[in-house]
Amino acid sequence: MQIFSIRRCAALSVGVVMLTAGVTALGQKKGKGQDYDRTAIATVLHDANVYVASDADAQKISLVTPGHEIQIVERSGPWVKVFANTDINDAANEDDSSKPIFGEDANVMPASGWIRDKGILGPATASGDVILFGSAANFEDEAERPHAPKGAAASAHLLYKRVAEYFPSSPLAGEAAWRAADIRWQLDKLDVSTLPSAKEQEAYLRPQIYEGELKKVMKVYPGSEFAARAAFDLLDNKLCGDWQGLPKCPEMETGLYVKYAQQYADGPKAAEALYNAVYRQGVVVTMYLVQEDKKKSDEAAKRMQALAMDLKSRYPKSEFAARGESLAFRVSQGIPIYGSDRD
Structure with a gap:
């Protein structure tokens, strides 16, 4: 199993800005509780342009990158009407420590429009857990290479996350949740390491790395190897800087x-x-x-x-x-x- 390390994260830092964003939630999006419509949610495996109409010559109004969520409204031939990037408020609602320290804020806003009906995968997709996991692993591999494509690490993080969310009973769910959390942890760790405060002797004198995703892995998969790995990562927040x-x-x-x-x-x-x-x-x-x-x-x-x-x-x-x-x-x-x- 490939595990990100801080030594390899230099190639991944370009993806950190895609992990969080502060925006206003769409009224049409439901919370992920009992009323959450799993038949309507999905994600994409590639960059998908959002158009104002089901026409390739229509104006492009947004972009959905791999792993970000859409809500399907209707289908028309080779086109699908969606609310795109409806998940970006999820990160905004997390603890402030989850926000990126450097880089531009994500400019993508939730938008209603049309995307081509290809590369779309949801909880009802046959073998969807395997397809999502494999896609995430491919992006993870790209992110570890020199001159990694922009956003590869962010896409790996989100696609792994979707495996655990869409297919919680899958044998791949635990590892996917761990990989998603670890990727985010290593990116945030790299971000914090570039601050002057990173050299402070006491850990409390520097920003703490966001622990939410790793702690969730420990809670959902107690006693597993993934919980043990998550606990190991969390030690970083207690170590001295210099x-x-x-x-x-x-x-x-x-x-x-x-x-x-x-x-x-x-x-x-x-x-x-x-x-x-x-x-x-x-x-x-x-x-x-x-x-x-x-x-x-x-x-x-x-x-x-x-x-x-x-x-x-x-x-x-x-x-x-x-x-x-x-x-x-x-x-x-x-x-x-x-x-x-x-x-």
């Missing part, structure tokens, strides 16, 4: 990762969490040496060795176990793993 050469932060973060590994011991990110704890204790060893506090440095070295041994015993086949053992060996040889390691 350690500033002081042991306070890596010490605190060690505790966060150890606690996570204990809580999600059988999850897919447990080994990585323990490795992160090993690395941070190795950093602490160096920091205390710089402060000429050999006693605390030795204590950190002992804790690092214990964590590395625990990692190896619990996840012996994991790459992170080997990486942790390598770090522990370096520290035992007096080689710093933070700062310069040249003698």
Whole structure:
């Protein structure tokens, strides 16, 4: 399974502005409660122009991009009359922290018009969950490439989201919900990382990444690997920005990762969490040496060795176990793993 990482998100930042927008809701749109008409909603798998009339020569009034929602009003031959982009107010109603920090606001407004009857998919479409998931995965793949198409990440996010919304009983629903939430998280994380406040030591001194989608994954799919992955992402909001050469932060973060590994011991990110704890204790060893506090440095070295041994015993086949053992060996040889390691 492909998972976005902050190292790969540079190519995705162009898509973040498509994830949120502040607009006024259309009166015709119903809330997604019991009265929500699932037979009328759908999304598109490609860019679809909205025309004032069912004529290719008519004026274009809007554009529906992949994953955004439409409400079908009527059909006429190869044309469909719709209320387009009726979902953009959903994001506007979320917590203010979900709004993009940089970039232009989305200019697309809900509009009534006609689109061509192709590439439209709704809850009643046969194999719709597979088609949506595959389309989202293709956009995700494009977003990870150099010179990624504009909006590819946003389209992947929304199409994955539609899998979980339209097909909640699908075996793909859990993974789709997780992927949608993770893509948004990584984009927002990248956005926050460009702020001057990103280097603040304390997490509360920088904007928090929006947690709503990840927390929903944990609520809807408790005990699943996707809930464990979501919980791992959420740790980002608790980490320090810049350690500033002081042991306070890596010490605190060690505790966060150890606690996570204990809580999600059988999850897919447990080994990585323990490795992160090993690395941070190795950093602490160096920091205390710089402060000429050999006693605390030795204590950190002992804790690092214990964590590395625990990692190896619990996840012996994991790459992170080997990486942790390598770090522990370096520290035992007096080689710093933070700062310069040249003698």
